[in-house]
Amino acid sequence: MGVLIATLHLFASAQDFPNRPIKLVVPFPAGGGVDAVARTIAEKLAIELKQPVIVDNKGGAGGALGAGLVARSAADGYTLLFANNGQAVLPHLQKIDWDPIKDFKPVSSVATYAMVVLVNSNSPIKTIPDLIQAAKAQPGRITYGSSGLGGPLHLGTEMFRSAAAIDIVHVPYKGNAPMTLALLGQEISMSMDTLAVSLPHIKSGKFRALAVTSQRRMTLLPDVPTIREVAIPDFDYEGWQAVFAPANTPAPMVAKLNAALNKVIGQPS
DSSP states (O other), rough: HHHHHHHHHHHHHHHHOOOOOEEESSOOOOTTTHHHHHHHHHHHHHHHHHHHHEEEEOGGGGGGHHHHHTSOOOOSSSSSEEEEEHHHGGTTTSSOOOTTTSSEEEEEEEEEEEEEEEEEEEEOOOOHHHHHHHHHHHHHOOOOEESSSSSSHHHHHHHHHHHTTOOOOEEEOSSSHHHHHHHHTEEEEEEEHHHHHHHHHHHHEEEEEEESSSSSSOOTTTTSSHHHHHHHHOOOOEEEEEEEEEOOHHHHHHHHHHHHHHHHTTTTT
């Protein structure tokens, strides 16, 4: 009898879901690429669900703080995590009190995206071969920024560092925005970032795009080569973004969220 009552309650809750605002936690500060995509998704998801979807930036510890907050939240569908591949590797980089597999239930994939390798336009480095040559000539002198330890920008640059067999120094920042300011101010030698964040600075002439990390050139940067074209033939790196719920979130609620997100992702804008 108890099981039947619980099942009926769950069914009724799922039918009524959502009946209040949903919180979408972004585990990074406002102003970065992840935040920009999350806000676009939230705006359109709110229309589909007919309830406000509020972006809540909880940056810190390379994304661990915000992810932990969601992992410990009520599994009722009203607190979600907008994550990227950085959260998947955090257990290998720092001590955290949540498990990326056990503590979350995937709701929907949102996007995959390549990165752009950038230098300040005043840098003497003009190409990826120039960068590799400079790094090999002076090991440990080239610095690169990231939005935090274990994030997609850090992982992508480390993949490049390893593949190119060079010694460059990681300088982590608390999000994309301070990293971008650091490159604008030439506090770091280079960075790797999303097209969404870097394109305005490339178009304004403040940043020079050396290469993209994908297998093919980007439509919006047709003159910028891939890393595999100019230096490392098998290089390919893309980040991903996805929405997750706490592990015990009922399947009917996850299904409703998934259906709404699929509609949003399918929209041209």
